[in-house]
Amino acid sequence: MRRSTVLATAAALSATLALAGCGSSGGDKAARKQAGPAADGQDINVRPLSDLKQGGSLRIGIEQWITQYNINQVDGQQGDAQSIISLVLPDLFTSDAKGAHHLNKDFLTSAKVVSTSPQVVEYELNPKARWSDGKPLSWRDFAAQWKALNGSDPAYEAVDTSGYDQISRVGKGKGEHGVRVTFDKPYADWQRLFDPLYPAAYIDSPKKFNSGWADRTPVSGGAFKLGTYDRTGQTITAVPDPKWWGARPKLDSIVFRVMDTRAKTDAYLNNEIDYTNAILPEDYKRLAKAKNTDIRRGARWDEVHITFNGAHGALKDVRVRNALQAAIDRKGINTSFAKDLGFELRTLDSHFFMPNQEGYRKNSGSYATYDPGKAKKLLDAAGWKGADGATRSRGGQKLVLDYVLDADAVSSAVDQAQIVQQQLGAVGVRVDIKKVPANDFFNKYVNTGNFDLVSFRNVDQVYLSMAYATYRQPRGRNLFQNFGSVGSPKVDELLTKAARTTDRTESVRLYNEADREIWKLGHSFMLYQRPQVYAVRAGLANFGAEGLADRDYLKVGWVK
Template identity: 90%
Template sequence: MRRSTVLATAAALSATLVVAGCGSSDDDKAPRKKAAPAADGQDINAHPVSDLKQGGSLRIGIEQWITQYNINQVDGQQGDAQSVISLVLPDLFTSDAKGAHHLNENFLTSAKVVSTSPQVVEYELNPKAKWSDGKPLSWRDFEAQWKALNGSDKAYEAVDTSGYDQISEVEKGKDAHGVRVTFDKPYADWQRLFDPLYPAAYIDSPKKFNSGWAEKAPITASAFKLGEYDKTAQTVTAVPDPKWWGPRPKLDSIVYRVMDTRAKTDAYLNNEIDYTNAILPEDYKRLAGAKNTDIRRGARWDEVHITFNGAHGALKDVKVRNALQAAIDRKGINTSFAKDLGFELRTLDSHFFMPNQEGYRKNSGDHATYDPEKAKKLLDEAGWKGAEGATRTRGGKQLTLDYVIDADAVSASVDQAQIVQQQLGAVGVKVNIKKVPPNDYFNKYVNTGNFDLVSFRNVDQVYLSMAYGTYRRPQGKNLFQNFGSVGSAKIDELLTKAARTTDRAESVALYNEADREIWKLGHSFMLYQRPQIYAVRAGLANFGAEGLADRDYLKVGWLK
């Protein structure tokens, strides 16, 4: 099942896991580290399904109660929502360890481009594929999803219209199971559309699309269905759907339980959950020696950054945003975080590619170079004046910014906020660390642009065009995923052109050109590629650090 089908905003509690501070004076004495895992690196305890027993439960800790199961709606971008909904809705294409995409034969018997001028894609649905209400999947589902996400009706609170806005028609194909999609402009990443597929009857009006998936999935079509929502116990339980037409899953249930990130290590050690993140040094030391535990490592598409809000206040001025870029020492942040890792942490100089991916270029120029004197000069030019050591002012108003973090964030998140507070304070920018309730962090702050500075992760950007919503200019109140509202017509044009370019080399060049513009505008400050380091029950197979691949829950289970 696909872990993320759109550019995912990872959950806040685990989002800003960066230990801030300067490098250790003992750095020269540290053992030489191995290179980071390759882009196709995996560590999942791979086994054929014949090695697995039938039955058993998988218990997973999640960050918050899921309030929106429509991941194409603006409030559905929280990472746990995407993980859960992708388990129970049609997943048309899956990616392998190298990030290549393949037809999911449980839902499609074929899908191909049959014309290039105009571009036409024909899908043939698996005749056995049905929604949980018994209705077969059909071209009507494709049509409804296109109409909801193409941007023509602003009443649909769509998080990302890219790709869908290039479709001119969706119609019935050669037979009852066929779908024919015609594009008015070429779209290279056509496989990312309609994945997951939502049912027409439950998204064919703005009301259904915006609120019909609040706190529940009213219909499913997969090997698993959501059997129980227990808000009191803060658990959601997925169970096999007896109506499923494909291979029988091995697990009897998958239980998602809301818990504080800081409690996950103890929950794992107390045998309450079956895997947890082991990336923080204090957690790793406790988990690495735990009984019946594997430490599994991989290289996911996963970046940590700081977003600047250019929609209001001092940060509307690009010079102030550029000053912040010069005032933050990411090398100190990254070195401190990586000190206890067994492999190198890759500093990130691209918004589109990971350092070990083909196409990666260092596009930051001098916009990621630590230079406090440059920061002071830019602030002076922006009219924010002040004596050394004092908060700068302009027109009698202090230069003060709110750095929003989750009130239950792990210590590393607080550390990062505090070091940024210290570094910006050194150039005359006062930073208030604003702690907010964990369930409000995304819905009331990040998603609505209610912050000056915020840090989270974007993950699983397996298609380049998935980034469009993050860097395009907002339209009215719809921020898409550009929560800081920093963008330009030039960036929009470059990203649109890149998405329409089917020549891979040319497309990569356009994304890199757009990236240079994004750095210049001070949209966000990239820190590093975050590795996967998980503690997993030793008997759990085909699960763990999948890297660029999708997790296949049909093959996940416990060894005999």
């Protein structure tokens, strides 16, 4: 469930680059709330494997049909794709509840920095580790992934080259199963590279990399493999791979079923899926009363924001983007969403850290302060004139922006779009809400920069350098993950320095300095940290709100 390239892309993105927003507003006096979950907060019904029965199925609802299983390619960044691929490909390192990274011994017997000048990392692969085509994992897989992701050949449609572009050589290490990676510049987050690992034979050309993983996985290398793809029934089924060399999974199958987000609560109550989000008040009230159901809460790296597109139209002007920042009232949005939550919702003033993380600083300054008067002055200065209550214009052109919204969006996302529409309208900016099909939302709109305003979530940014692709300047048609194309040489320089700094204190300082510049640029408008609140079948163990930890499907199962 983590985003392994940025942000997760989610990677990464979701479960997700997923829509989120505020709940319905109301006038009830807010009850006193508990503090949010701690940084290492998780709730997964921990049980020893001896308590679990062998067999059974886990049914999971996902946002859309997966069209790209190469998560290092832009269309593979949808979060469900990342969740599924982490199940079937080698995951070299896993994160615990505190966000610390550990060797996955099913794939590696060791991995360590053996030199700092230059930085050299040596990996020792588990001799038992094999791809499903029978070939052993080898240094050639590492070399092919480096070639595809280092940015030297633009024919590879790589979503994020950070880290890989600092490697000077990948070669054979000590012995038959060794890998030696040499960096020309230090890279602090080296553990996030090659994770997951893709097989050389299936990514060693631009054609294979870009389209060889479309709609299906040509090969696997994990405890599970994808057994069936039922596009008619909109289900993807993972089953244990009989060639797996590690501990036997408890589950017989994991079924991923595409469904409308708004239908998931009913699907859970009708016993069609085994867990679902319970964060929205209208869902929580129904799910909390369901039989044999746990409400599990955790503190995930999960942020809700609005992206501004600076590539075209009025938003190319930073003054207009700054005006939008001043015109949007975060307090109103966040209060509306959190009205019925049982614990505090944390307003977010950083693009890199969650409020419950070490290193968090409030870097938004005046750029997140609600000030309609300031917004009007900025718009006037940019040449967009208009009387109160009227849409502004310049040179005969109206100031009209589209806010792209998933047609299947939950009520909170619709509420958020409508609140933003109302707030921006108050300063003379007309916002048209443009609903698009769920399966097109990321692939045809977000990923291609086909929007003025859009809201989604970035999740599981467990390595700080994962953010680079989101804030770096695009190169040609490659937006990386900077879908709004807002960036600067200064931000690129700061993020590059931060990624090369192995001193944690100095690295945190550089990321916070970059964050202040990102707020000034009007790249995106952070709203809040979204907590995990899930309804889960009570008999399901080692599963639920993992927080900063990776989900370990080898340990997931049903209590006897």
